[in-house]
Amino acid sequence: MTLSSLARLALAAAVATVFVSVAAVAQPFDGPDSADDGGDWDFFIGAGVSYEPEYEGSDKYETEALPGFQAVWRDRFLISPRGIGAFIVNQERLRVSASIGYGGGRKQKDSVYLTGLGDIKDGIAYNLGVQYDLGPLVATADVTKFGAGSKGTLVSVGLQSEVPFGVVTGLIIPTGQSPRDAFDERGLVLTGGISVDWADSNYNQAFFGVTPGQSAASGLSQYTAGGGAKSVNAEIGFAKALGRNWGLTGAVTYSHLLGDAADSPIVKTQDSLSATLAVGFSF
Template identity: 30%
Template sequence: MSGPYKISLPFYSALVLAALYGQQVFADETGRDLSGVIGIGLSSAPEFSGSDEDETSIIPIIDLTWRDRYFLNERGLGFYALRNSGPQNLSLGFSVGYDFNERLAEDDARLTGLRDVEAGAFISAHMEFQVGVAAVELEINHGISSDGHEGTRAIVGAEFGRTVGERLQLSAKPFLVWSDASYASAFYGVSGQEAAASSFTAYDAGSGFERVGIELQASYSLTPRTGLFVSVEHSQLLGDAKDSPISFDNAQTGISTGVFFRF
């Protein structure tokens, strides 16, 4: 849950596919070095966090695991220190990836005078484990690009899935996002210098819960290895993010759909 705007659909579409193949492991895949899902989709999501205008784009779907230890997915390139360990199937991973979440003045004329917050690299740690029927996920990521936000976010979610018949899979994942002051200031704050150059008054955005939301997913298997998916994510900005003059719409909704291939 990325995953919460420009990053939202690519981030969480990969999670959608991770859930799809993770819940359907084929017997003939046992022992394979490389396994996972690839595909392509179409997404419509807010131009930036807090935007009231949507952007439509083509998104690649990549979620690969090598020898059950190394991965390439929405979190980037990384490795598992633990993988499906113990009765709760505990997994712990670390990665380096690319954060597509950005806010550019060219996205909206109202942003003129504000500095651009560009996409950039980030480092991430995540933990996953099973609690009853829920797959709980906790992720902490930190931006490391000087032109980006250089902030830290923590995302916690719980996914509930169900199989209907032999082909249809449904899931719902509520999530909550916390961000530190660096992240909040970059995306929701207005410095004195920016206030002088723009139509906004100065605004200090601090750390706290940034948003709460839910992601609904559905996939339909056309064959044992191919299928279609659709994902709808809706979130509500909270706290300083909600009150920011740059947040033109506090309700953020994204939709993605596409085709995937398991191997």
């Protein structure tokens, strides 16, 4: 069973941890060498590390370990420590996924810049994702509604792509096959994508606004953040098989805050970079 489609499900599920997204990218490493044993379940375990801002808008960074696990049933249902997801539609070009999980908060202790702003609670998060294959590109749209904390809505639209490194260097002549169908020939694969995030006023006010009480406690100016485009993002990464079931993946993402989010007194810089590196084993 090919798990490449579940990579997009995990990436679309905002309820998943950063690791689950990275782990999902690694899942196509099964490749032609790993024959399906006919079972209903497929499993993935792995570990990685991330380097990212302390919070969105911070100019200080932190490094975190990313252990993780996920189980997939019949290439349709996914279970991870952070939630569950399933395909509603799973056609050759069109995939629609839905998931329920937990998260979406922020801790005051995450950064000295957040002192006096209080915590944003974690809670149930509902996600609906759509992916449509456009040949060399995949168009994506994801909507996440948070049931606690900000109680806001976050929307992301973008384009993703995969290119075998041999094609870039001229060592491989494209044949029209999907890179996933010729994994043994493509070797190192470059991945990339661009996206735009939109957030409603509830989300932006929770993460970027400053209430009168927060202003008094933090010393920051009062600020009301409305809804609108929140950020633009660009990502480049790689995926590499390390044997029959092992895989290594990494990515670097650049983000630029926009609109009311960018103008918030909480924001120390509008531009940020984040990076992830993970190794995993599928069975």
